[in-house]
Structure formats: structure tokens, C-alpha cells
Amino acid sequence: MPLYYKDKEFGYRPEVRAILPWRFFVFSLFFALTCFALYFLFSNYLLPSSEKAQKEIKEKTSQLGKEISQKDRQQVLVFYSQVRNLETLLSSHVYLSSLLTEKIEKNLLPQVSLNQISIKSSKHFFSLQGEADSKETLLKQILVFEKDEDFSKVEVGSLSYNKNIINFSLNVYFKPEIIRYNKE
């Protein structure tokens, strides 16, 4: 509804209200107060409460670590190490008896007798010292070892003749798999 005022010169004239400055002023006051209020809100409530929450979570997280006793941890750690160590050790566990029975004994000719057997599992070889009844027998014996696929190299160490007997020493290198449980 339009408002009028009485002008001395022109009589009743429509009123021009100064709306903008007052609303603008109120808005500016509201804006400034809001800015102050925000400052107090952040500094007195939101930041301290966030800090408190942060501290609480950190504390709770550190408490989690204490829920398992040191003794239990050590026990499991040792068990885990034992299992891992055993896995490695079993994969390299050696069975020299199988080499002795399945390889040396089976490949030995009846005309050859051994005086000494020395097996070194880490170096993958064995040395034999013995007697053969003839050169041919010894040669046959060397060929038997050489033909076996599980032996990689046969070396003749020494040879000596004593009446009808030949004393010899042989070094035979074998594949590491043949003294392992899992031969593949």
C-alpha cells in the first residue's frame, strides 16, 4: 500500500522510503555478529571437541595393542618361526641311507669290495676305497657308476696293483635330489 506525505509546495506526494540503508545496516550487523559467533564457535567448541575426539581415538588405538599379552605374542612368533624354519630345513633334509642302499650297494659289482666309504652330503659326493679282482672289473665298475643318471661325475683318485688285486679310490659326484625326500 503506497504511503503519502504532505509537501508544502506540491501537496500530498508518494513517500520514498529509505529501505536500503536500514536493511543493509541490519544485514551488516548480522554478518559481523555471525563472523564473531563463528570465531567463538570454532575456538571454544568445535576445535576443542575435535581435539578431544582425536586424543580419544589415539588412546583407543594404542589400547588395542595391549590387548594381547607379550607372552602370547612371543609364543606365536616362535611357533611361526619354527614352522618357517622347519619348512626350509625339511626341504633340504638329507637321507644318506638311501644313497648307501639304493645307489652304492646296488651299483657295486660282486667282484669289488670296499674298505672305506666316505659321503659328504653338502658337497654332493662320496669317495670309495676298495679292491677289485682285475682291471676289467674296475673298468666295469666305473662304467656302471657313469651310466647311472643320478651320478654326474666319476673321478679315479688312485690305483695300485698288489698281486692279483687292484686297490683303487673313486670320487663319485651325485645329483643333490637323490638324497632329498622329495626327489623331484
Place this chain on the structure above:
Amino acid sequence: MAIKTETKYGQRSLIIVSSVIIILVGLWFLFSKDWPLFRDFLKMREEIYQLKKEYKFQKERLLKTQEIFKKFHSRLSEVEDISLALPIKEDYGQILSEIQFIAQKNNLTIDDLSFQKGIIKNEEVEENSLFIPCSTIVISLKGRGYYSEIKNFLKDIESDIRLMDVERIDLTKRILGLPGKRVKTSNPLISFSAIISTYKQELR
């Protein structure tokens, strides 16, 4: 009835200027005081979010770990079996009696037995690993017996619950009979010496 409100230019200008000043003060306050606090607040919120995430992750891990512990405690007998294969304690007496027992079982005579203490096997230990390596105990022994019994002794050592590896064995035939009248046999009397490795789990 109409309300007459006349506003003079001076009064209007004063209100506008003071409003602008108040807004400027408000803006200054907003950017110099509120904004840094707001930024800190956002940063803190982000940190709290990350911490909560970490807490949740740790909690899940803890639950899984507790489950492992439960299983571990329910299978203590198996754990003990593993300790028979790879003991934790330094038990030279146990090793000695075990070897003596196997030797006696196979009618072997042990003339000499000695130990060499623990070399730690740490070839495959990664840095910062929780894994604890084991150490080796080297047993040197000398004895005598018949060939077939020595083979059985070897088999028993290899299949013993305590893990033992025969690193080296030397078998030397003992000559029986007078020179020129040797006794030939398929099961001769043998002097033997062996180097056996056994293992012990180290502790931190």
C-alpha cells in the same frame, strides 16, 4: 493512516558507510580469524577420519589375531610336536640321550661324541622381519658296529622326530683275521665317524 518517514541524505550516507565498515570488519574477522580456525577444523576432521579408519583396521586385525591365538591355544599339542622337531631349549643332554638310545637300539658302540654350539642360520632373514632364525648344533661322533646296523642307525637318525641331517659319514672296514687269512663277510665290522647337524629355534 500513512506513516511519514523522511530520511535525509546525510543520515543515509552515515548508515551506509557504517554498514560498509561493519561488513569490512566482519570480512577481516572472517578471513583473518575464522578462516584459519575453519581450516584447522577441517584438517582435524580429516585426521579424525583417518584415525577412525586406522582404528577400525587395527580392530579388525586384532579380532583376526585373537582368532589365531584361539586356534593356537586349542592346538597346543601340535605346537609341542613341532617343538620336538625343532626345540626351543638348549638340550644337549636330550641330544646325547637320543643318539645313545638310537645307537644302543642298533647295537652300535659310541666311542666319542662332541657338540659344537649354535651357528645361526640367517641366510634368508628379511629386514624388520618378525621371523626368528634357528641355529645349528653340530654333533661329531665316532663309533663301531656292523654295516647293516650302521645303515639302520642312519635310517633312525634320518627319521627321528628331532630333525637331524647327516652332513658327513665315513665308514672304514675293520680287518678281521690274520694277514693273508682275512674273513670275508657281507656284513663287516665297521668303524665309523659322522658329523650330524641338528637345529634349535632361537628366541628373541
